[in-house]
Amino acid sequence: MEKILIVDDSILQAAQLKKILDDEYDVTTAHTAEEGLRLASADNYSLILLDVVMPGMDGFTLLKKLQEEIITQNVPVILITSLSDIENEQYGLILGAVDYITKPFHPLIIKARVNTHVKLYNYRRQIELQSRTDQLTGIANRRQHDSYSISKWNEAVRLQTPFTICMFDIDRFKVYNDTFGHPAGDKVIAAVAKTAASSLKRSTDFLARYGGEEFVGILLGDSSEKAFAHLKKIRQDVEDLHIAHDPSVSQWVTVSIGGVTVIPQKGSSYASYLKIADTMLYDAKKSGRNRVIWADESMNASSGL
Numbered sequence: 001m002e003k004i005l006i007v008d009d010s011i012l013q014a015a016q017l018k019k020i021l022d023d024e025y026d027v028t029t030a031h032t033a034e035e036g037l038r039l040a041s042a043d044n045y046s047l048i049l050l051d052v053v054m055p056g057m058d059g060f061t062l063l064k065k066l067q068e069e070i071i072t073q074n075v076p077v078i079l080i081t082s083l084s085d086i087e088n089e090q091y092g093l094i095l096g097a098v099d100y101i102t103k104p105f106h107p108l109i110i111k112a113r114v115n116t117h118v119k120l121y122n123y124r125r126q127i128e129l130q131s132r133t134d135q136l137t138g139i140a141n142r143r144q145h146d147s148y149s150i151s152k153w154n155e156a157v158r159l160q161t162p163f164t165i166c167m168f169d170i171d172r173f174k175v176y177n178d179t180f181g182h183p184a185g186d187k188v189i190a191a192v193a194k195t196a197a198s199s200l201k202r203s204t205d206f207l208a209r210y211g212g213e214e215f216v217g218i219l220l221g222d223s224s225e226k227a228f229a230h231l232k233k234i235r236q237d238v239e240d241l242h243i244a245h246d247p248s249v250s251q252w253v254t255v256s257i258g259g260v261t262v263i264p265q266k267g268s269s270y271a272s273y274l275k276i277a278d279t280m281l282y283d284a285k286k287s288g289r290n291r292v293i294w295a296d297e298s299m300n301a302s303s304g305l
Contacts, residue, residue: 007036166259
């Protein structure tokens with residue numbers, strides 16, 4: 001069920017709204033703006049119903065705060081209030097509310113407007129997901145990588161946690177395409193992506209198709225030794241698919257992987273370490289392919305199958 005948050009200092013009114021929506025939605029209530037902000041930031045809601053007139057922090061102030069938080073800024077908010085003048089309605093809409101319902105409200109109107117905005121929210125989420133997903137492989141695309149990587153890099157700087165960047169691509173892929181054709185090549189790209197993604201299962205693990213047959217992965221919190229071992233396993237898993245390559249270059253389809261593990265410091269950039277990972281990938285290919293070359297926190301390189 002879709003989750004809806006009701007923020008209203010009136011226990012009676014919040015209960016009435018909850019009763020109207022309970023049969024179709026998973027409804028949570030909060031009776032202060034502060035509690036509403038905490039709940040909204042801690043869960044994934046499809047809609048927030050917000051009373052404007054509340055003691056302390058009012059609904060307009062809470063709406064501003066919701067718009068400032070990354071996790072809540074895209075969640076639609078319907079304002080519910082007894083303030084029926086045009087100026088207040090205009091102010092709420094300017095702040096980012098998607099609708100404005102005045103008291104006394106009718107259950108059918110509440111249901112209809114809630115249903116409409118939940119559907120619109122889900123549609124927008126679907127479109128956004130499609131825009132951030134590589135259509136061939138189903139993993140993240142470069143656009144999503146660009147936004148995710150910077151966000152997580154800044155988080156790692158703040159928390160001083162190890163951050164691993166790895167780049168890998170399919171060995172002799174042009175030869176494969178020339179031998180077996182592009183449709184077969186697309187299947188290989190999808191198979192490699194699926195194999196790598198199945199090894200990156202934690203919520204903080206990230207994999208994206210960077211372009212063509214090249215991929216980029218991000219691991220948070222792992223030491224260089226653990227990350228190195230993890231990526232060696234991915235290299236082996238791809239080889240173990242036993243996808244026949246052109247015998248003039250290789251028996252099986254394989255990947256080369258390069259990466260770096262670092263504890264990011266303030267003022268350092270993700271882009272500079274992505275270049276180091278790319279250099280490690282170049283070294284892996286230059287050293288014979290089908291191998292992993294890693295740089296640890298001290299920039300000491302390791303190579304392994």
